[in-house]
Amino acid sequence: MVTARYKSFFTPLLNPLARVVSRLGIHPTAITVTGLLLVFASCLFVVWTKNLLVFCGLVTLAVSFDALDGAVARVSGRVTKFGAYLDAVCDRYAEAAVLVSVALVTGYWVLSVVVLVGSLLTSYAKARTAMEVRVENEEWPDVMERTERCVVLVVGLAASQVVAWRPGGRDLYWWTLLVLAVLTHATVLQRVARARRLIRLRS
Numbered sequence: 001m002v003t004a005r006y007k008s009f010f011t012p013l014l015n016p017l018a019r020v021v022s023r024l025g026i027h028p029t030a031i032t033v034t035g036l037l038l039v040f041a042s043c044l045f046v047v048w049t050k051n052l053l054v055f056c057g058l059v060t061l062a063v064s065f066d067a068l069d070g071a072v073a074r075v076s077g078r079v080t081k082f083g084a085y086l087d088a089v090c091d092r093y094a095e096a097a098v099l100v101s102v103a104l105v106t107g108y109w110v111l112s113v114v115v116l117v118g119s120l121l122t123s124y125a126k127a128r129t130a131m132e133v134r135v136e137n138e139e140w141p142d143v144m145e146r147t148e149r150c151v152v153l154v155v156g157l158a159a160s161q162v163v164a165w166r167p168g169g170r171d172l173y174w175w176t177l178l179v180l181a182v183l184t185h186a187t188v189l190q191r192v193a194r195a196r197r198l199i200r201l202r203s
Helices: 002-023 029-049 052-075 081-106 109-132 147-164 172-202
Strands: none
Touching: 002 052, 029 052, 029 081, 052 081, 052 147, 081 109, 081 147, 081 172, 109 147, 109 172, 147 172
16 A cells, blocks of 8 residues: 555655666666575575564565566666566565564464465455456555565564564564454455456456
8 A cells, every 4th residue: 555655755765776777787687586586685684583573674675676666667767577577576585485484583473374364365366367367556455465474574573583572472573464364365355346346347
C-alpha cells in the first residue's frame, strides 16, 4: 500500500544518485544481483554471530539496492521486462533468506514459515492473475506488500533487541511475526478477491 501510493514521491529522491551510478557504467542488473548477494552475506553473518541488531542494519543497507536498481534502469534507459522479472525473483530469494536465517537464530520456525508462505502467495496471486488477464501494478495497493513486510520485520526485530518488554512472555519479534502472519494471508485473500473481479471484467 505504501509502495503503490508513495512511489511517485520517493522515486525523484533517488534519481540524483541513480544518475551518478549510471554514469559509472554500472548496469541495473549488477545492482540487483549485488543487493541479493549482500542479503545472503548478511544472513550468513547473523547465523554465525547471532547479532540480530547489526543484522538489521546490514539488511536495511542491502535492501536499499532494490530501489536503486530500478532508478538506475529508468534514468539510463535500460528498463527491460527481464530486468523486472529478475528483480522479482531476487526479491523472493532475499525475503526467504532473511526469514530462514533469523528463524535459525530465534527458533521461531512455525511463525516464520507461515509468514514466508503468505509472502510468496501474495506475489504469486498477482503473477497468476496476470497470466489470465492484463493487470497493472497500480491496481494492487494491498495491505502488506513487500516494502511494508520488510519495514515491519526489520523494525520488529530491532525493537526486540533493544526493548525488554515481553507481553505474554514473548519478545517483540515473536509478536511481529504473528502480526505479519495474519496480515500477509489477509493480503492473499485481498488479492484473490481482486483477481476474481478483474478476471470477470476482462475475460
